[in-house]
Amino acid sequence: MPDLLTDNDGAVRILTMNRPEKRNALNMALSEALLDALHEADRAPGVRTIVLTGAGPAFCAGADLSEFAALKSEQETMVERRTELTMKLHGVFSQLTKPVVTAINGAAMGAAPVSRWPAISR
DSSP states (O other), X not given: OOSEEEEEETXXXXXXXXXXXXXXXXXXXXXXXXXHHHHHHHHOTTOOEEEEEESTTEEEOSBOGGGXXXXXXXXXXXXXXXXXXXXXXXXXXXXXXXXXXXXXXXXXXXXXXXXXXXXXXX
């Protein structure tokens, strides 16, 4: 099952973080998929708004700490890639031209991605 689900509802692109068993914790795969999907939605001419939500009982638990066990100093490339992904994901929302609304369903913890636009609870 994909880590990120993408749906369209008219001019709204809905991105659903889909790791409910991990409370949608951001591993490298989900972070990359989310960055790509946000940029793609921002470029898509038929999309006017982006909604970001999470599958299951939580919006996002922040970083997937289980992945950090593999980030050792001798694996410098992986450490740098993880750092770069985190920085890009935190900064992407201010770079997008379309509004991103977070539909928060449950807990949003740690470094969960939040937009510069209002959040809604569902």
